[in-house]
Amino acid sequence: MPIKTRIYRIKPNRTMKQVLDSLCDYRRFSWNLGLETWQDMYEARQLALTPHLKAELKKAKNKQNLTDIEKEILASNPVPSWRKIRDELTENKQHWQAKYPAHVFNLAIQDLGNAWQNFFDKAQPDWGKPKFKSKKAIRQGFKMDQAKIKDGYLFLEKPRAVKEKWTGFKLSSSPLSEEFGTISFYKEKNRYYVAIPFKLPELPNKAKTNQVTGVDVNVGHFNYQGGQCLVLPKKLEHAYEKIKHYQRLLARKREVNGRKEAATSRKYLKTRAKLQGAYRRATNIQNDLLQKFTTKLTDNYDSIVIEDLDVKKMLMNHVASKGMHRSMFGKFRQILSYKCEWYGKELILANKLYPSTQRCAVCGLVKKGDDKITLKGNKKHGTKHNEFVCYNPDCPNYNQKVDRDENAMMNLTLLVKHPELNKAL
Structure with missing residues (x-):
């Protein structure tokens, strides 16, 4: 079943803002507490496993060859999992946690378990060890699976501590489907958003065009059979010039009497708001360009070939790292992949060692x-x-x-x- 995620901006009132902010804080608290408990459980198991016991575990496919004492040691120091972490923290919940929805806590611990699974898979794009969440992070959010949509309004589960009138958020467009998955709320730059993954029936395949194309991604432009797509247009360069200007202003305003301190003046906050607006405009321009270009490709071509680039290693090159980052190679591949899957188009990944740049397309001679x-x-x-x-x-x-x-x-x-x-x- 295809899933289309649509992001809406919501405008909560004062009461709803307090509720959303408190749920963001509770999600961050649950994640950090779960991560700390996970690490403690793992360290306790490693200390309990003696060298002899480790050797026996490697030899034995089951625990039948272990002694009763060794079995008791393993039982009292289990391998951490999100269910065990959830059960342990649920038993030791504090009284103030009762006013928050339990599923917000459960979803945070479940996401923590997924993060540990991804840690052992280096093929994941955001591979790395789970880290503690900071309240100073630009984006704060939480997940909820008990929301409802009625007459174009999104209603959250009402927390027990709220006594005021409970209203819903009006969505800017009609829902794509009555069925949807876990909803993600997040706050970024003093604005509130909600991402709703709608579960859709099978999408009809787009009409066949019998046309094929390759897409050569470059810094600033993508080449394909229909011409060239500029991914760094003048309006985007203008937005980055504004970002550069406001960053310089903030750097000067941070210094108070020759010291770099946290500036709280009105001019500083006003300049920071302008910087955030410039970042938001640059992001919207980039997303709009990639969405339109990938839709055009899936409309006009049946088979699309792109390079399987290792973007992380390419960013290590200081010559063009900033341009590569702004051209958004990785996001282009991500968007094109799910659109080809939606509409029945073929996406072909070229081998990383395929010499597309060094090979002559006419005679096939490869430069060496x-x-x-x-x-x-x-x-x-x-x-x-x-x-x-x-x-x-x-x-x-x-x-x-x-x-x-x-x-x-x-x-x-x-x-x-x-x-x-x-x-x-």
Whole structure:
């Protein structure tokens, strides 16, 4: 069943703001308490396991060969899991926690368990050890699975401590479906949002066009069969110039009498609000560009080929790391992946070692050694980084300058009809 998540901005009143803020704090408290308990349980088990017991556990496929004392040690120091953490913390709940919905606490501990599972899978995009949540983080939020939608209004479960009239949030557009999953609320830059994952019936596949394309992603623009998509337009560059300007102003306003202190003046807060607005505008522009471009691709092409880029390693290069980050390679792949799945389109990932940039799309000659094109071009032949020149005398493009990105896009498109080329050459 496809799931479409729609984000709405909500405008709560004073009472609802207090409720939402308190639930964000309770979610953060539950996560931090669960993480601390998880670490304590893990350390206690490691201390209880003697070298002899560890060796016996590796040998024995079950616990039948262990002594009663060893079984008792393992039983009193179990392997931590989100259910065991939840049960232990539920037994030791404090009286003030009774005024908060229990499912907010349960969802926080369940997400903590998922975070530990992802820690052992390095293929995850946000791989890493779970960390404690900070109240100074820009985004605060919580999850809830007991909300209801009625007549275009979203109603939360009313906490016991609230005695005032309980109202709902009006949604800016009609719901996509009556069925939806766990709702996520979050607060960012003094604005409140809600993300609702609607469960939809099977989406109809888009009409077949019998067209294929490769998409060569570059800093500032993406090349495809229909032309070029600019992902760093002038309006986005203007937004980043504003961000740069306001950051400089805030850096000067933080210094009080020659010391860097936390500024609380009205001018500082006003400038910070302008900086947050500039960041928000840049994010909206980027999201709008990627959504429209990916929709255009799925409308016009049946098969789409993109490169399987290791974005994290590419960001280590200081030459173009900022441009790569702003071009949002990873988000483009994420959006295109689920849209192709929705509408029955084929998405092909090119091998990481496939030489789309070094291969001639006409004759198939692959540049090697000193003939390779780098970020600085080619010193041997004196060509620029965006120029591709084939040195095969039998090639129609022999000794002619071709746009490197167009040549790479054509090489990616070839993988649709010739999948045997999708490998390191």
